[in-house]
Each structure stands twice: as structure tokens, then as C-alpha cells.
Amino acid sequence: MFMSRQPVLESCLLQRLHVRTRYRMLSRFTSPPAQLQVLPSVTRCWGARVYSCLGPRRSFAPPPSSPLTPFLPARSISSRVKYPTLTMLSPPRSPCPKSKVLVLGSGNFGSCLADHLGDSEHQVYLWSRKQEFVDYFNAHHRNPDYLKDHEFSGNIHAVGPDIPDADFIKDMDVILFAIPTQALRENLIKLRPNLILDRQPLLIFVNKGIETDTQALTLEIIADTCGPEIATRATFISGPSFAKEIVRRQPTSVSVASLDESQAQRATEIFHQPWFRCYTGGDPIGLELAGALKNVYAIAAGMADGLGFESNTRAAIITRGLAEMTRIGTAYGASPLTFLGLAGVGDLFMTCSSPTSRNYTVGYRLGKGEKLEDIIATLGSVAEGVTTAKGLKKIIDELGVEAAIATGIYEVLYEGKAVNDNVHELMARPPSRELDLPQTSGGGHAGRLLAKLGRQT
Numbered sequence: 001m002f003m004s005r006q007p008v009l010e011s012c013l014l015q016r017l018h019v020r021t022r023y024r025m026l027s028r029f030t031s032p033p034a035q036l037q038v039l040p041s042v043t044r045c046w047g048a049r050v051y052s053c054l055g056p057r058r059s060f061a062p063p064p065s066s067p068l069t070p071f072l073p074a075r076s077i078s079s080r081v082k083y084p085t086l087t088m089l090s091p092p093r094s095p096c097p098k099s100k101v102l103v104l105g106s107g108n109f110g111s112c113l114a115d116h117l118g119d120s121e122h123q124v125y126l127w128s129r130k131q132e133f134v135d136y137f138n139a140h141h142r143n144p145d146y147l148k149d150h151e152f153s154g155n156i157h158a159v160g161p162d163i164p165d166a167d168f169i170k171d172m173d174v175i176l177f178a179i180p181t182q183a184l185r186e187n188l189i190k191l192r193p194n195l196i197l198d199r200q201p202l203l204i205f206v207n208k209g210i211e212t213d214t215q216a217l218t219l220e221i222i223a224d225t226c227g228p229e230i231a232t233r234a235t236f237i238s239g240p241s242f243a244k245e246i247v248r249r250q251p252t253s254v255s256v257a258s259l260d261e262s263q264a265q266r267a268t269e270i271f272h273q274p275w276f277r278c279y280t281g282g283d284p285i286g287l288e289l290a291g292a293l294k295n296v297y298a299i300a301a302g303m304a305d306g307l308g309f310e311s312n313t314r315a316a317i318i319t320r321g322l323a324e325m326t327r328i329g330t331a332y333g334a335s336p337l338t339f340l341g342l343a344g345v346g347d348l349f350m351t352c353s354s355p356t357s358r359n360y361t362v363g364y365r366l367g368k369g370e371k372l373e374d375i376i377a378t379l380g381s382v383a384e385g386v387t388t389a390k391g392l393k394k395i396i397d398e399l400g401v402e403a404a405i406a407t408g409i410y411e412v413l414y415e416g417k418a419v420n421d422n423v424h425e426l427m428a429r430p431p432s433r434e435l436d437l438p439q440t441s442g443g444g445h446a447g448r449l450l451a452k453l454g455r456q457t
């Protein structure tokens with residue numbers, strides 16, 4: 001997944017003796033996973049590498065279908081079962097330098113990334129707007145609402161419920177925002193007076209959505225609330241990354257982008273680990289659009305599955321969804337290449353094909369005949385695609401691009417169109433050319449946004 005198989009096998013052969021010797025030394029203290037002992041030697045070596053590189057977790061229950069399952073210890077998800085740490089075989093990269101990180105938002109993704117950074121020996125403060133969360137987390141090192149089976153890093157301290165004050169913020173090296181897009185503006189407005197410009201921490205945003213009322217991307221919300229200087233340095237992380245898989249240290253890769261690439265590089269240095277690869281880039285607008293739009297197509301894919309359609313239909317939605325989001329992004333003024341990256345096709349593919357996705361689940365349940373209000377009321381977590389579909393519809397209309405799938409999802413969610421009619425209408429359209437990119441003039445919407453930031457297109 002993150003390296004080609006041939007070099008892996010070659011390096012396995014070279015390291016085989018070394019790894020075996022180290023395992024023998026280690027087995028004085030602990031037994032290696034039984035699975036590693038019964039596999040053929042080369043496979044065992046690869047398994048040992050994967051196992052050692054990823055390191056076992058306090059909570060870990062690999063799904064039966066996981067390709068890593070043969071190499072990983074079967075273990076209860078209960079954290080009462082402790083596993084010896086084998087990370088000494090391939091230790092985490094030490095963070096350079098060790099940072100103080102404030103994570104705003106203690107849902108699935110905020111707490112998962114807090115755990116990732118805590119494991120890398122950063123000093124992490126996890127903010128929640130709920131006092132009960134703060135008390136419970138500090139007493140038990142568990143999240144009472146999300147990822148409930150996971151025991152979190154001891155390097156995390158929960159803070160709240162008030163937004164941290166200026167004294168607290170001035171000590172932070174990094175502030176990571178893991179708050180849903182619709183709630184970001186109000187929180188940035190509260191936080192802005194506490195940010196000192198000449199000692200500005202690295203600001204990282206991981207939300208994936210479009211603000212419904214304004215159709216603003218996060219970059220624009222930051223510019224509106226904090227000014228162009230802060231927005232220009234803001235950094236965005238996106239890509240195929242389910243929280244519950246990150247806390248199990250499943251190999252994960254993401255895109256990291258900022259208009260100021262030195263900031264993206266800083267973020268990469270803080271996040272990059274052998275089990276969490278970061279790829280940097282300079283197109284935050286494309287990265288943001290890709291992350292937001294894939295959620296709308298995940299609703300479409302889930303809906304098709306819920307209706308009982310199978311592989312052909314899902315592959316068509318993913319591929320035509322990619323064509324659509326690339327077209328919208330290009331007309332907006334983003335680079336079409338960004339949509340071929342992890343934040344684009346990577347996340348689109350994953351979210352459209354996994355019931356772990358909340359957006360896919362919304363679509364699936366709609367396909368099964370449930371009402372949107374009932375699904376939202378019982379989902380227990382945010383599905384950004386629902387609100388994004390609304391903001392996106394206005395953007396599509398303004399740009400004048402053809403985006404039949406996204407438009408159909410908007411009509412199902414907000415205009416009462418029946419899911420079956422949506423499929424029939426999509427399929428009954430006349431034939432068209434497969435791949436075309438729109439011409440952009442004047443930099444599109446991105447040009448206006450960049451001008452707001454004082455940047456030339």
C-alpha cells in the first residue's frame with residue numbers, strides 16, 4: 001500500500017536475520033504473535049516488519065477481512081488486555097521539536113489525532129465544550145462519546161469548556177481544528193482575540209465541508225474571521241483517514257497543503273510517522289474542495305447500494321463523481337491534479353465504498369427508504385456531505401458546470417425527490433463526452449478568494 005512489494009521483499013530478505021535475532025531477544029520478555037511463527041519465512045519477515053513498524057496498540061481489533069490480519073495479533077478490543085510494545089524494532093520518528101498542541105474538537109477525528117500526536121510524544125491539550133467530557137477524559141483517558149473502546153495516550157490532557165484564553169494560547173506551537181465546518185466560524189470568532197499575530201502558532205484544519213449559508217471554504221472562513229495573514233499560513237490536512245483505523249495504527253496516508261508551503265512542511269514534520277504518511281502540496285483550495293465534495297458522492301454511492309445496485313453502479317458513481325468534482329474544482333480555480341491525489345480520488349474511493357463512512361451510511365439508509373431527519377437524529381456524528389450538498393449546489397449554479405450527480409443528491413436531500421427517480425433521471429440523460437475540463441478565466445472563485453488574501457493568481 002505505501003511501498004511496492006518488490007523492494008519490501010528484498011529488504012525483508014536482507015533484514016530477515018536481523019529481525020529474527022531481535023525477535024529472539026525480545027521473546028525473553030514477550031512472545032511474538034503466534035501468527036508470525038507459523039507463516040513462511042519471507043512472509044513472516046514482512047509480517048514482522050509490518051507488526052513492528054505499526055506497533056501494537058492499547059486497543060486493537062483488526063477486522064477479519066483486513067489484509068494485515070495474518071500479521072497482527074488477534075486481541076480483544078478491551079484495553080484491559082495490555083500488549084507489550086514492539087515499537088523498539090522500528091521506533092516512531094521523534095518529533096522535532098516536541099510541540100505543544102491544542103486540539104479543538106473532541107469528536108472522532110479530534111480525539112483520534114490528539115492520540116496520534118500524543119503517541120509521538122507531543123504535549124497535547126484536547127478541548128471540549130462540555131465539562132463532563134473534560135472530567136471524564138482526565139479521569140479515565142477515554143472518550144465517553146466516540147472511539148469508546150480506545151485507551152488514549154497519556155500525553156493528552158483535556159481542557160474546557162471555555163475556549164482557551166490568550167495566556168494558554170501563547171504557549172501553543174500548534175492549534176488543530178477538528179470542528180465541523182458549520183461550527184467553525186463561531187469558534188474562530190471566539191478564538192481570534194486570543195491569537196497574538198507575532199507569535200502565531202501553526203494552525204491546522206481537518207474539517208471537510210462548505211459553509212452552507214455563505215458557500216465559503218474554510219480558507220475563506222479563516223480570512224473573514226482572522227484576516228489574510230493568518231489565512232495564508234493556515235494548513236489543511238485531508239485524505240482517506242477513518243479515525244477508528246488511525247487509532248489502530250493501520251497504514252494511512254494524507255495530503256497536507258497550505259498557500260505557505262513551509263507551514264505544510266511544518267505540519268508534515270509533526271504528523272509524519274511510519275504508520276501515517278504525509279504528502280505536502282500548495283493547493284489548499286483544491287484539497288478543501290476535494291475533501292468536501294467526496295462526501296456528497298459518498299452519499300450517492302451509499303444510496304445506490306441501499307437501493308440494491310451492485311459493483312457496476314458503485315464504480316460508475318466513483319468515476320463519474322471524480323470527473324464531476326475535478327470539473328467543479330477546475331472551474332473554481334483549483335488544480336485538476338489535486339483531485340488525483342489522496343485528498344481527491346483516494347478519499348473518494350474510500351468513502352464511497354465503506355460502511356464506516358457516515359456519509360455513505362446516510363445515503364445507504366436513504367436508499368433503504370428512511371427519512372433524512374431520522375437518519376441525522378440517530379447517526380450520532382456529523383455527516384458533512386448533507387450540508388455541503390446545499391452549499392455546493394449554489395457553487396455549481398454560479399460556475400455553470402455540469403454536475404448531475406451532486407445536483408441529484410441536492411434534490412433528494414432538499415427538494416423531496418425520490419431516490420429511485422434520481423437514479424432513473426441520471427441514467428436517462430443523453431450521451432455525452434466522457435472527459436472535459438472547463439476553461440477558467442480570471443482564476444474563477446479561487447481568484448476572488450486569493451485576491452481577498454492579497455495574493456495574485
Ligand SMILES: NC(=O)c1ccc[n+]([C@@H]2O[C@H](COP(=O)([O-])OP(=O)(O)OC[C@H]3O[C@@H](n4cnc5c(N)ncnc54)[C@H](O)[C@@H]3O)[C@@H](O)[C@H]2O)c1
Pocket residue numbers: 105106107108109110129146178179180181183186187206207208209241242243244380381382384
Ligand atoms: N471521523 C473521521 O474519520 C474524519 C476523518 C477526516 C476528517 N474528518 C472531518 O473532521 C471534522 C470533525 O469530524 P468528527 O468525525 O470529529 O465529527 P464528530 O461528529 O465525531 O465530532 C464533532 C465534534 O465537534 C464538536 N462540535 C460540534 N459543534 C460544535 C460547536 N458549535 N462548537 C464546538 N464544538 C462543536 C462536537 O461536540 C464533537 O466533539 C469533520 O469535518 C469531518 O469531515 C473526520
Ligand SMILES: O=P(O)(O)OC[C@H](O)CO
Pocket residue numbers: 208239240241242295298347351356357358359360382383384
Ligand atoms: O465518515 P465520513 O463519511 O465523514 O468520512 C470520514 C473521512 O472523511 C474519511 O476520510
